[in-house]
Amino acid sequence: MRIVVLAGGIGGARFLLGVRAWAENHHQVTAIVNTGDDLVIHGLRICPDLDSVMYTLGGGADPERGWGRRDESWVVKEELARYGAEPTWFGLGDRDIATHLIRTRMLAAGYPLSAVTEALCQRWKPGIRLLPMTDDRVETHVVTGGQAMHFQEWWVRHRASLPAERFVFVGADQAKPAAGVLDAIAEADLILIAPSNPVVSIGPILAISGIAEAVRGGNAPVIGFSPIIGDAPVRGMADRCLAALDVKVSAEGVGQMYGARSAGGLLDGWLVDSVDAETEVPGVTVLARPLWMTDEAETARMVADAVALAGLAS
Amino acid sequence: MRIVVLAGGIGGARFLLGVRAWAENHHQVTAIVNTGDDLVIHGLRICPDLDSVMYTLGGGADPERGWGRRDESWVVKEELARYGAEPTWFGLGDRDIATHLIRTRMLAAGYPLSAVTEALCQRWKPGIRLLPMTDDRVETHVVTGGQAMHFQEWWVRHRASLPAERFVFVGADQAKPAAGVLDAIAEADLILIAPSNPVVSIGPILAISGIAEAVRGGNAPVIGFSPIIGDAPVRGMADRCLAALDVKVSAEGVGQMYGARSAGGLLDGWLVDSVDAETEVPGVTVLARPLWMTDEAETARMVADAVALAGLAS
Numbered sequence: 001m002r003i004v005v006l007a008g009g010i011g012g013a014r015f016l017l018g019v020r021a022w023a024e025n026h027h028q029v030t031a032i033v034n035t036g037d038d039l040v041i042h043g044l045r046i047c048p049d050l051d052s053v054m055y056t057l058g059g060g061a062d063p064e065r066g067w068g069r070r071d072e073s074w075v076v077k078e079e080l081a082r083y084g085a086e087p088t089w090f091g092l093g094d095r096d097i098a099t100h101l102i103r104t105r106m107l108a109a110g111y112p113l114s115a116v117t118e119a120l121c122q123r124w125k126p127g128i129r130l131l132p133m134t135d136d137r138v139e140t141h142v143v144t145g146g147q148a149m150h151f152q153e154w155w156v157r158h159r160a161s162l163p164a165e166r167f168v169f170v171g172a173d174q175a176k177p178a179a180g181v182l183d184a185i186a187e188a189d190l191i192l193i194a195p196s197n198p199v200v201s202i203g204p205i206l207a208i209s210g211i212a213e214a215v216r217g218g219n220a221p222v223i224g225f226s227p228i229i230g231d232a233p234v235r236g237m238a239d240r241c242l243a244a245l246d247v248k249v250s251a252e253g254v255g256q257m258y259g260a261r262s263a264g265g266l267l268d269g270w271l272v273d274s275v276d277a278e279t280e281v282p283g284v285t286v287l288a289r290p291l292w293m294t295d296e297a298e299t300a301r302m303v304a305d306a307v308a309l310a311g312l313a314s
Numbered sequence: 315m316r317i318v319v320l321a322g323g324i325g326g327a328r329f330l331l332g333v334r335a336w337a338e339n340h341h342q343v344t345a346i347v348n349t350g351d352d353l354v355i356h357g358l359r360i361c362p363d364l365d366s367v368m369y370t371l372g373g374g375a376d377p378e379r380g381w382g383r384r385d386e387s388w389v390v391k392e393e394l395a396r397y398g399a400e401p402t403w404f405g406l407g408d409r410d411i412a413t414h415l416i417r418t419r420m421l422a423a424g425y426p427l428s429a430v431t432e433a434l435c436q437r438w439k440p441g442i443r444l445l446p447m448t449d450d451r452v453e454t455h456v457v458t459g460g461q462a463m464h465f466q467e468w469w470v471r472h473r474a475s476l477p478a479e480r481f482v483f484v485g486a487d488q489a490k491p492a493a494g495v496l497d498a499i500a501e502a503d504l505i506l507i508a509p510s511n512p513v514v515s516i517g518p519i520l521a522i523s524g525i526a527e528a529v530r531g532g533n534a535p536v537i538g539f540s541p542i543i544g545d546a547p548v549r550g551m552a553d554r555c556l557a558a559l560d561v562k563v564s565a566e567g568v569g570q571m572y573g574a575r576s577a578g579g580l581l582d583g584w585l586v587d588s589v590d591a592e593t594e595v596p597g598v599t600v601l602a603r604p605l606w607m608t609d610e611a612e613t614a615r616m617v618a619d620a621v622a623l624a625g626l627a628s
Contacts, residue, residue, distance in 0.1 A: 043419035073389050079412030083437050094408050098393030105357035123397050 001027040007194040008034045008201025009049035010066045013056035015194040018299020029128035030184040036140035036204030044100035058124025069095035089157040114178040133205045136175035141168045160237040164244040172207035185214040193224035198254050199241035221310040223269040226251035255281035269309040315341040321508040322348045322515025323363035324380045327370035329508040332613020343442035344498040350454035350518030358414035372438025383409035403471040428492040447519045450489035455482045474551040478558040486521035499528040507538035513555035535624040537583040540565035569595035583623040
């Protein structure tokens with residue numbers, strides 16, 4: 001079976017561990033990963049979501065912090081601060097910097113981000129195929145107090161404390177899906193939407209022209225996983241993002257935001273947590289099962305539920 | 315008094331410690347530093363000689379190794395090696411990388427190297443003015459076995475073991491002296507040539523069009539310090555460089571290579587070590603005094619000798 005997963009960073013990475021465990025070399029998995037959070041810091045191109053997925057699946061992620069590298073050190077960051085080099089609020093670890101140096105150099109040499117990601121994965125061997133949503137520059141900006149700032153500044157520097165009025169995916173209308181993205185969707189037997197932030201992780205992917213259309217118009221069933229359990233995000237601050245869109249912070253709110261494929265939306269099936277069993281999304285089959293990704297086996301079980309919900313045999 | 319020093323890296327840095335000690339805030343010192351050794355590694359612009367001088371005068375240099383930062387760590391380098399990223403033979407320390415990140419970013423933003431150097435020196439406060447010889451790209455290449463390679467590859471990777479046929483300062487004929495260089499020379503009361511490698515440290519500086527002419531044609535007396543004591547370099551591998559030019563590895567050989575200003579060369583005076591008292595350079599006043607730069611006080615004494623040789627009162 002060929003499975004395509006739309007995913008963001010940390011939550012997406014954790015979800016993909018379960019997908020990989022479920023697939024167990026019998027199925028091909030392709031992750032299409034958000035790059036709207038990407039930024040250039042100290043001249044280095046950082047891809048937080050791609051790196052979270054790559055490090056996590058490659059066994060190099062820090063399990064406590066949730067982002068960045070295991071056994072990280074911070075010498076370069078300290079030195080940059082001693083020079084007074086801004087910004088200081090973004091955590092660039094020494095091990096992490098090696099990744100960014102290679103990426104930045106390859107991009108400067110003319111390689112597209114998809115090729116750079118493939119090259120980096122030769123070391124990490126994530127066991128699935130990682131594709132950036134686009135090889136073009138797309139940046140998620142947050143409008144707050146009438147002014148736009150880069151998503152990372154809002155998220156990391158301000159801890160999402162400034163009220164978001166709206167999100168803008170700058171460049172998304174001109175961006176093309178990265179090499180391989182549309183083919184992967186077209187050839188998929190199943191498309192999963194990870195329980196990532198629907199606004200700023202899945203949102204930018206769907207904003208790239210052609211991707212939502214391909215998902216909606218393809219043959220593969222589309223099963224989504226709710227990132228909200230009860231009235232709170234599984235992790236992260238999706239609630240503060242949903243507020244800007246006037247979407248109710250609930251499995252039902254997000255499910256209805258995605259909408260039924262039969263009604264011009266995205267979903268055929270919607271996995272919600274057992275506590276959200278009363279969720280209704282018109283035109284979408286809702287299945288309530290525990291959605292806490294407590295470990296790989298439990299997350300793999302969630303994937304098995306999605307496969308069953310899609311009417312596919314594993 | 316305004317003193318201008320032409321200098322290379324590690325030996326130049328040690329010499330400049332003595333010049334600064336001699337000057338003791340009563341005199342202005344400007345160092346014009348070789349950038350022919352500069353290179354781009356992993357996308358970072360490295361200026362080995364400028365950094366050696368800046369770190370040494372700023373108290374941040376590693377005193378054992380002679381280059382790079384004190385208390386250095388090597389995490390980024392190890393990670394780059396794990397990615398298989400080439401080259402691996404150039405030592406990029408974590409602390410050092412912060413300097414290169416700032417420099418590379420500022421250069422990319424359009425600042426000339428002279429302005430970048432001034433900005434970096436706001437942290438290091440070297441107590442003298444540091445100028446790169448040029449803001450343009452000039453690279454010293456070594457022709458060996460009929461093929462040219464970057465000086466650093468020959469010097470660091472091959473430890474100068476491949477016989478050098480000649481040295482080429484690529485770009486020197488088009489390069490202009492950096493902002494401030496010609497003014498500093500024109501306004502100088504005394505010009506010192508540090509006991510740096512005459513071929514690959516002082517040579518590139520003099521190859522920038524206009525610099526040698528300004529030194530030769532200016533009002534300031536020019537006093538050089540022999541980098542050779544007896545038949546060996548004070549430090550480094552100047553002997554392997556001199557061989558390519560058929561210059562005798564001696565204080566006399568190097569002095570004659572520089573030549574008398576009165577005869578179209580550079581020197582008015584030539585400081586040699588006491589063991590080289592019989593040195594003769596036609597048209598140049600030779601003074602034999604101990605030239606081992608054992609500490610700052612001893613090096614300052616050498617500078618005082620040069621001031622006296624130039625007929626100037628300190």
